[in-house]
Amino acid sequence: MNDFPFANNLINKIANAHEVKGLVSAIIFWFLWFYPSKGDGRHRSKLWAVLFTTVVSITLGRILANSLPFRPRPRANPEVVGSAISQNSFFEDWSSMPSDHAIMFFALATGFFLISRKVGLLAFAHAALIVCLPRLLLGLHYLSDILVGAAIGVMLSILLVPLVSRVLDARFNQDRYPDYLVYPFLFFVTYSFATMFNGIREFGGIAKTLIKQIL
Template sequence: MDYEILRALNAWAASNSGVSWTFFLFTREVLKNLLPIVLFWGLWFSFDAETRQTAREKLVGVLLIGAIAIGVARGLATVLPFRTRPMHDPDAGISIMGWLNTSLLEEWSAFPSDHAVLFFALAVGLFQVSKRAGVVALLHAGLIVCLPRVAVGLHWPSDIAVGILIGIALSVLLFRPVQALVHKSGLVPFFEAREAIGYPLLFLATYELSRMFHSVRQVMQFVWE
């Protein structure tokens, strides 16, 4: 089933320059990574005074769940058997897009998809804050983040499917306890009373999340080595 779905999507993209170009745009960071962060900041300022603190506590919880999701995804990819990406597997029998860097992610296992884990965890978390924003985030996660990654050969369909299940499960299981922890810590009112410190730190957290904590991982890799 993996091969059939992969080859069908890849053939569709390879035979249609418009689809290939669209997927190229979808794999760029601006379209792929930023929408959940835009939704986060939109929701941060969209609630009235009566419900604002609770909503903001939930949103901080979503950020924490996102960080946990990345950690879980990368941890699983490290401890599970290495899986070659379709674009590096000659048996996959797919066309490689001319714009795709084939040396990309050669040393990174494909299973599970950390993109699927993160963006579905964020989408389900945002859905629990605002159903409208959550639906937009879910569509973004499925159509803009995950679909192109299969079609161009970055992931097998099963990498994405398992990643989606992990992301949804993490968000559903952790949302209430993480929100309760944020509420108990008094983090939101503490930083609201110190906006000059709170907002720069919150912006930094959302920026790193939008880059899947790439800078943090580089620092950790440097320290580890």
């Protein structure tokens, strides 16, 4: 990639720009939220379930990355690239396996697919080509990191979205909550996955450091 600086710069921009990653998924979410339902009328329950699954997916991704044996990023592994490429401590401290990007975006894509096949296929293409491929090309993940993450994301949505949506339909009347409470909450969650929960994860890292110092 170093032989093609323009391509390398473009891929870096894509890999780091929330506008072409999480924001796209947030737009898809709101499109489906307001799009007239032609099916069983449960699409909003399923979208609530997609939000829940997204939070579970990013949490599980962090737990697995911290619990499994540490795996350095390809670009930081001299055995892969000949000499480690300098990267910031954010990536140095985070294990490569599994890809939390793959977990979250494939969980989202699968959830969208369960609501609309056409939209879901578009989300799958976005997750593979726009989100995961640049990270593979930049040496931020091995292919196996992405495949494992994608498999986890898909399985989580297949298991949780139907289950959680049925629980919501059976036990909660969504119309009882006023819009001025519902929509700010939805905005916060969709904003969070539009930014890959970066702010929350950074505060979590600070809290983890403080706890270690105290203990």
